Amino acid sequence: MKPLRSIAKKLKKRMFRYTPAGFPDSEACGAFYDARFGLLKGDDMMVLEYSGIEAQQRLFTRAMTLLPPHGQILDLGCGLGHLIPYLDKKHLTYAGYHGIDVSSRMIDEASKRYSGRSTVSFERCDVLKDPLPLARYDTGYILSVLGYPIGDDPMKSMLGIIENTFAACRTGIVFSHLAPGRKEGLKFTTVPEELAARCESELGAKVEIDDDGENFTYLIALRH
Numbered sequence: 001m002k003p004l005r006s007i008a009k010k011l012k013k014r015m016f017r018y019t020p021a022g023f024p025d026s027e028a029c030g031a032f033y034d035a036r037f038g039l040l041k042g043d044d045m046m047v048l049e050y051s052g053i054e055a056q057q058r059l060f061t062r063a064m065t066l067l068p069p070h071g072q073i074l075d076l077g078c079g080l081g082h083l084i085p086y087l088d089k090k091h092l093t094y095a096g097y098h099g100i101d102v103s104s105r106m107i108d109e110a111s112k113r114y115s116g117r118s119t120v121s122f123e124r125c126d127v128l129k130d131p132l133p134l135a136r137y138d139t140g141y142i143l144s145v146l147g148y149p150i151g152d153d154p155m156k157s158m159l160g161i162i163e164n165t166f167a168a169c170r171t172g173i174v175f176s177h178l179a180p181g182r183k184e185g186l187k188f189t190t191v192p193e194e195l196a197a198r199c200e201s202e203l204g205a206k207v208e209i210d211d212d213g214e215n216f217t218y219l220i221a222l223r224h
Helices: 002-017 026-040 044-048 053-066 083-089 104-113 154-168 192-203
Strands: 072-076 096-101 120-124 137-142 169-178 206-210 217-223
Touching (some): 026 104, 072 083, 192 217
């Protein structure tokens, strides 16, 4: 049994460190996270590629400060539903929460974890193939989701996700992305001001940037 445990540990380390160059489509992205969940189950932060719970919590706090949640919440790329206990802990109220993700295994796990919550729901959904209903939700969040390039035109894919989510939320959305030149190994980066300008011109959004010039992750809020 010891050799088998040793092999399993090595596989876990290798999977944790492995970062693909990108994905041909959202299906492949979902399959990647299905595999991570299967191999790294039991360590949510490893599955989700966070350095630790503190990093995730800081990102959530920045997002909620930019756009406080209310009404019906949409969590795109919800993973295992970690935004829910964060909202509970901070006493941030909302009418309902709907989490969507391209990973079937994470959606199944999140559904089990929160099965007793009548105002919480989860769905496997690829918004690039199945657009969300217009103005169904109030506030939306896309956090630590857009870091891998998808498809032959990653910028087009990312803007498609952002546009569809923005159209689905009556008040607006917050999304995070990665700034160039601040951390080695990032696969897909954008200049905050340039991406914000595109969202303003192409989506007609009112934009607000949260970027300290040092953290490799920045956030943009889009409001109608």
